[in-house]
Amino acid sequence: MINLNAIPLDYEPRRKILPKLPAFVTAKGQREPEMSEFESAFLCGTLKQFRPKKILEVGVAGGATTAIILQALEDCGEPYEMHSIDVAENFYRDKTKPSGFMAAFAKEKIFDNLRGTHEFHLGKFLPQIIDDIGSDIDFVILDTLHSMPGEGLDFLAVLPYLKIGSVVVLHDVSLNQARAQNFNSHATTALFGAVTANKFLNFVPDNGNRPYAYPNIAAFQVTEQTVECIENVFLTMVLRWAYRPSDGEIKLYLNHYLRYYPPELCKIFAEAFKMNLYNMVIISNG
Ligand SMILES: C[S@@+](CC[C@H](N)C(=O)[O-])C[C@H]1O[C@@H](n2cnc3c(N)ncnc32)[C@H](O)[C@@H]1O
Numbered sequence: 220m221i222n223l224n225a226i227p228l229d230y231e232p233r234r235k236i237l238p239k240l241p242a243f244v245t246a247k248g249q250r251e252p253e254m255s256e257f258e259s260a261f262l263c264g265t266l267k268q269f270r271p272k273k274i275l276e277v278g279v280a281g282g283a284t285t286a287i288i289l290q291a292l293e294d295c296g297e298p299y300e301m302h303s304i305d306v307a308e309n310f311y312r313d314k315t316k317p318s319g320f321m322a323a324f325a326k327e328k329i330f331d332n333l334r335g336t337h338e339f340h341l342g343k344f345l346p347q348i349i350d351d352i353g354s355d356i357d358f359v360i361l362d363t364l365h366s367m368p369g370e371g372l373d374f375l376a377v378l379p380y381l382k383i384g385s386v387v388v389l390h391d392v393s394l395n396q397a398r399a400q401n402f403n404s405h406a407t408t409a410l411f412g413a414v415t416a417n418k419f420l421n422f423v424p425d426n427g428n429r430p431y432a433y434p435n436i437a438a439f440q441v442t443e444q445t446v447e448c449i450e451n452v453f454l455t456m457v458l459r460w461a462y463r464p465s466d467g468e469i470k471l472y473l474n475h476y477l478r479y480y481p482p483e484l485c486k487i488f489a490e491a492f493k494m495n496l497y498n499m500v501i502i503s504n505g
Contacts, residue, residue, distance in 0.1 A: 278361065
């Protein structure tokens with residue numbers, strides 16, 4: 220099922236917290252967060268609508284989005300537990316700063332006393348930390364590499380830890396349309412299309428400047444069918460991969476999947492890796 224324009228957008232948390240965060244801009248003019256105002260408003264609107272208690276963010280970068288999420292959770296006025304994972308210990312756009320430095324600043328200098336708890340898990344892949352975080356997660360934000368296998372790897376890894384009714388927000392669901400060089404950025408597009416779930420899309424409000432309204436952010440709610448039909452997500456793994464995960468990373472994810480999924484689905488994943496490896500080698504050999 221797809222729900223169009225069903226999330227009431229909430230622009231407030233970003234407007235409140237962003238001016239208080241440290242100014243950051245790269246030589247190329249890149250700013251924090253990596254979401255547009257509309258995308259933050261969709262994310263915060265989803266948080267306000269579903270009022271989760273246990274939140275997991277995968278892909279932190281500078282951490283301005285983490286701070287915006289914390290503000291939205293504070294505005295909800297209820298206790299919560301939030302975890303933010305990034306495989307990089309240092310911010311990929313400025314390695315002199317830790318990943319999440321903006322949210323660390325907000326926690327220390329802006330929020331007096333959080334109503335909930337927040338923990339960073341840096342330098343680790345999701346399967347290395349998820350047992351410590353535990354189950355009953357009811358909200359996930361996936362925003363990592365955008366190209367295959369990308370976010371699909373982490374969704375499959377986290378699904379066994381999600382409550383039925385939990386919500387997954389995907390960033391960059393139309394990034395592959397943004398610029399010619401983004402043609403490979405369809406990992407969340409594939410995941411959003413393949414997953415069986417209760418799906419949410421808000422079209423971008425028309426300000427007269429945009430030739431189309433399809434957004435770059437979306438969400439879905441996990442149902443019993445999400446688990447029953449998970450083979451459709453495994454089957455997206457046979458799309459061509461845009462980067463080569465290390466053997467160690469693949470082993471980590473495959474061993475994790477073997478704990479929760481039937482052997483035939485794990486076999487498809489292993490074959491997808493082998494096929495991609497073979498074809499990447501052929502391509503790189505010209
Ligand atoms: C696009 S940025 C995140 C932007 C951030 N969510 C925002 O809105 O500003 C992607 C981040 O994901 C991290 N990353 C990439 N692959 C990852 C993985 N498998 N697990 C955790 N983090 C990952 C990168 O180190 C990078 O910091």
